[in-house]
Amino acid sequence: MANSRKSSSITILEYVESILREQVTRRDHLVVALSGGVDSVVLLHLLHTLSRSMAFRLSAVHVEHGISAYAAQWSDFCQDQCNALGIPIQIFRLKVKKAPQVSLEAAARQARYQVFECVQADYIVLAHHQDDQVETVLLQLLRGAGVKGLGGMPVVRKLDSAGAIRLLRPLLEVSRETIMQYARQHYLGWVNDESNDDTTFNRNFLRHAIFPRLEQRFPAYRETISRASHHLGEAAHLLDELAEIDSKRAMTAGNLHIESLRKLSFPRAKNLLRYVCSQHDVIQPSTVKLEEILRQLFTAAADTKLHLVFGEMEIRCFKGLVRMQSKHAQPEITAPLVWHGERHWVLESLGGTIECVQQEGAGIKRDKLVEKPVTVRLRVGGERFQPDCKRPRRSLKKILQEALLPPWERRALPLLFSGEQLVWVPGIGVDCAFQAMPGESGLMLTWRPNEFN
The missing domain is CATH 3.40.50.620 (HUPs)
Structure with missing residues (x-):
């Protein structure tokens, strides 16, 4: 033994x-x-x-x-x-x-x-x-x-x-x-x-x-x-516990607040970034790279659009928030993706899945949706949308800006169309003309990226 x-x-x-x-x-x-x-x-x-x-x-x-x-x-x-x-x-x-x-x-x-x-x-x-x-x-x-x-x-x-x-x-x-x-x-x-x-x-x-x-x-x-x-393993565990405490104070829905990060000491901020990287199962950046990333975050302006890449990870900043996520190529669709009634619609080219659940009086009015071919497309610009029946139809670009959605996420959203009519935008809602009323058969859609980082 x-x-x-x-x-x-x-x-x-x-x-x-x-x-x-x-x-x-x-x-x-x-x-x-x-x-x-x-x-x-x-x-x-x-x-x-x-x-x-x-x-x-x-x-x-x-x-x-x-x-x-x-x-x-x-x-x-x-x-x-x-x-x-x-x-x-x-x-x-x-x-x-x-x-x-x-x-x-x-x-x-x-x-x-x-x-x-x-x-x-x-x-x-x-x-x-x-x-x-x-x-x-x-x-x-x-x-x-x-x-x-x-x-x-x-x-x-x-x-x-x-x-x-x-x-x-x-x-x-x-x-x-x-x-x-x-x-x-x-x-x-x-x-x-x-x-x-x-x-x-x-x-x-x-x-x-x-x-x-x-x-x-x-x-x-x-x-x-x-x-x-x-002994070192125990110390590493304690550092993870400290990072978990800091993440609860400095992060919201996976996003890191730059101002909260700046309130930490430099070693403690480094520990938090290492912890976040470990949660993504990626190779840790070198000490030199990690310190350079942190220096740029510490000096970034409030309206910065900082974009840093290391290995299979990338860091993006938007309106004072930092998003650390797996690096993905910008999704492309060469032709509209056609829906054939799948309840679990895997969109490999977009890196995610649309989940579809039937629910009476909520979501998308099914009968109206299928009057024309149902497809998914990416934004090309000029789309107009009316998720609130009490407000006029408006530019989708403006709606997404008001929702504080980062630009890189706007470009990757799967938009659901019936014919040429925009029906559903993930995180925003269903167009007024397609909303199911009480007693009508509706479809509740949820967009689930392969990874949420």
Whole structure:
């Protein structure tokens, strides 16, 4: 076992069981990320043993990245291991290629996590162990990471902020040597990834060239570095709690008030921006980039139309509000999108869905709507609209300005037409001529972007 006070007196099976009982309930579905290496093979064996007494569902997923010449053999090995234990397995075959400014290792990891998002599971269970944790913390330190990065990998976290799938790492306090002992004791077989010996990879360089010498001088380095990462993880959690407090004071409906941001100290404002970025599941901007963004926000005029882009995120300012959102290309429609009565109308080109619910005496008068072809279009200018029957028909541009809708959102709104008549504008309402009266069959429409940021 790992040499921590919690686990030194119990077996690896007992330790993993204690972790599972803190997180997993009966009938939860656990999916092991099975690479075929000794760590994941041992994890599979442990969970198979525990599934009998803990009554959770167990299956496996293997991602064949297509990088190694032996990839197909590893897939066959994983299939055979699961067949022998009676465990269902899904195998995904990919062709991962190195992207500009992204290492092959990072590209493979990104592809692997995209696969995890497609798996039906309560938990994806990963075989990261204590040595992996130490390597991660040292690499983060060498990259100049902050408190969150130096906190290392958590035992459990959500796969993404919106989904219900969680990542579970029950071996994080277990050493690599303990895992090897368990594999030998139970006569388990595994595959060896030849890339693990390639010291051109930073992680392998630490593993093969640095840690053996470090162990000679500091035999307990694994435990002490793990303990330090726990302390930093707690500090990171406290910083998130502080950011949550600040976000409640400084943000409304996902928008950040510039004046409220300026009332925070510079480090505290940076912490808030990092927190907001983390809520969008995007790579954090570098410290230099983050500080530059903050300086521009601190000095922006009240009527600024600041537009900043970093990675897959963008920041826009409008009337004293800051919107941080995923970067999207401006939507285009080459021809009107035709409605065929769908209750759940997915508009892929616009990045969202129109939900349609029938309701008597409210929304759009259905019979009048379908007298002519029903389509969705984007603004081209010159549209006129009358959502209030007590006021005259007016320019849609003026109505959207009065609604304080930012310009970039105005250009992306899906406008519903019946023939050439504008019927419905998301967030504004239904044209007077099409509003359902009491006793008439109506349609209530809701526009739901794929992401609300």
